[in-house]
Amino acid sequence: MKKETEILILGAGASGLMLAALLERDDYLIVDNNPKIGSKILVSGGGKCNITNGNLKAKNYLGEQRFVRNVLKRFDNYDLLAWLEERRLKPIVRKNHQYFCEHSAKELVSVLEREIARKKVLLNLEVKEVKRAKRGFEVITNRGTIVAKKIVVATGGLSFPKLGATSIGYEIAKSFGHKVSTLSAGLVGFTVQPEEFFFKALSGIAIEVTVTVGEKVINGSLLFAHKGISGPAILDASLYWQKGKIAIDFIPSVNLEAVKSSKKNISRVLGLPNRVAKAFLEKLNVEDRACKELDAEEWKKVETLKWYSFAPAGTFGYSKAEVTKGGVVLDEVDASNMMSRKVENLYFIGEVLDVTGELGGYNFQWAFSSAYVCAKGLNR
Numbered sequence: 001m002k003k004e005t006e007i008l009i010l011g012a013g014a015s016g017l018m019l020a021a022l023l024e025r026d027d028y029l030i031v032d033n034n035p036k037i038g039s040k041i042l043v044s045g046g047g048k049c050n051i052t053n054g055n056l057k058a059k060n061y062l063g064e065q066r067f068v069r070n071v072l073k074r075f076d077n078y079d080l081l082a083w084l085e086e087r088r089l090k091p092i093v094r095k096n097h098q099y100f101c102e103h104s105a106k107e108l109v110s111v112l113e114r115e116i117a118r119k120k121v122l123l124n125l126e127v128k129e130v131k132r133a134k135r136g137f138e139v140i141t142n143r144g145t146i147v148a149k150k151i152v153v154a155t156g157g158l159s160f161p162k163l164g165a166t167s168i169g170y171e172i173a174k175s176f177g178h179k180v181s182t183l184s185a186g187l188v189g190f191t192v193q194p195e196e197f198f199f200k201a202l203s204g205i206a207i208e209v210t211v212t213v214g215e216k217v218i219n220g221s222l223l224f225a226h227k228g229i230s231g232p233a234i235l236d237a238s239l240y241w242q243k244g245k246i247a248i249d250f251i252p253s254v255n256l257e258a259v260k261s262s263k264k265n266i267s268r269v270l271g272l273p274n275r276v277a278k279a280f281l282e283k284l285n286v287e288d289r290a291c292k293e294l295d296a297e298e299w300k301k302v303e304t305l306k307w308y309s310f311a312p313a314g315t316f317g318y319s320k321a322e323v324t325k326g327g328v329v330l331d332e333v334d335a336s337n338m339m340s341r342k343v344e345n346l347y348f349i350g351e352v353l354d355v356t357g358e359l360g361g362y363n364f365q366w367a368f369s370s371a372y373v374c375a376k377g378l379n380r
């Protein structure tokens with residue numbers, strides 16, 4: 001196969017599809033290694049895709065704040081919702097201002113699909129390398145070569161390899177002299193060290209906690225998991241964790257001073273599910289009996305539940321991570337059109353860039369906002 005096109009979009013994920021949908025020209029092709037488009041969108045948000053968030057700020061992202069702000073303001077959450085509504089998709093708001101598809105993530109993929117001519121999409125096509133050619137770029141794939149004048153790298157990050165994720169975007173960037181910051185799994189659960197192996201026996205139970213990672217304080221749910229800990233608060237904490245300790249308040253709504261004279265057993269006043277309370281008391285070596293009978297030494301141990309500090313062993317890794325932290329360094333990309341500042345006609349959008357959003361729809365919003373800015377540049 002030998003093809004030629006003016007614009008070649010690498011990746012039919014959130015950012016690539018939105019870009020194709022917004023292009024006001026039809027001299028483009030979009031390629032993806034999957035057998036269908038929007039693979040990650042389809043599994044996201046528990047199958048309902050958390051599209052965006054009603055509360056959108058640059059500070060919801062790791063990444064150079066001015067760059068992020070400049071891109072988001074061009075196509076923010078309201079612009080996205082209006083764009084979708086014009087196409088008869090009206091997402092519903094759930095807790096924490098999160099907007100989801102009403103029934104299924106397929107609703108979003110269908111909207112994007114309708115905006116893109118079917119013959120523009122080449123599937124089961126894996127990009128292996130991009131080289132400079134006489135008239136632009138030569139893209140080497142598993143099914144031959146495609147020559148393109150402009151290339152948009154929309155190949156996402158490393159998370160969920162089973163949905164097609166590869167390192168190609170970072171490799172292309174590096175081969176053209178771009179810096180790629182350190183990559184790691186983000187929005188992911190933590191594995192634990194032997195001292196916390198007792199968490200595993202609580203697998204499946206969720207509780208409300210406050211997690212502190214460095215300067216960052218996060219309130220939300222923690223889910224005890226087979227491999228360690230997960231849940232929204234932990235996923236967000238993973239964005240700010242490098243190595244070292246985190247602290248968890250397992251009983252954020254409990255005032256221990258107020259219960260010290262209670263006749264109730266200590267396991268009953270912690271506001272924790274019985275199994276969790278019992279597991280922690282056993283770990284702390286505190287016998288479960290009336291609060292007023294506990295001595296000062298025992299209260300000291302119970303108080304550690306308010307600041308349970310430990311070092312996770314690591315994360316669940318890319319196979320379970322929702323995103324990849326790090327990416328193509330922003331100061332080498334033009335925020336006005338997403339074009340490389342090093343190589344003319346080479347563009348980067350979406351997760352491949354060094355921008356990572358918190359949990360809550362921020363990563364799709366970034367994919368769509370960066371696609372919009374790129375589309376405006378290419379439509380000019």
Ligand SMILES: Cc1cc2nc3c(=O)[nH]c(=O)nc-3n(C[C@H](O)[C@H](O)[C@H](O)COP(=O)(O)OP(=O)(O)OC[C@H]3O[C@@H](n4cnc5c(N)ncnc54)[C@H](O)[C@@H]3O)c2cc1C
Pocket residue numbers: 010011012013014015016031032033034038039040041043044045046049050051052125126127128154155156157159160163164165166167168169321322323349350351352360361362363364365367
């Ligand atoms: C399980 C899960 C749930 C998520 N839920 C949410 C959520 O609810 N809300 C939210 O905001 N974010 C969510 N995310 C994150 C979100 O999916 C990503 O941030 C977003 O999809 C990034 O968009 P993108 O276009 O940059 O990359 P992607 O959507 O990953 O698209 C990149 C595309 O490029 C293709 N590709 C990669 N390498 C090659 C290659 N060599 N050749 C050809 N094609 C290639 C990939 O197969 C993929 O289709 C979730 C992620 C996961 C894994």
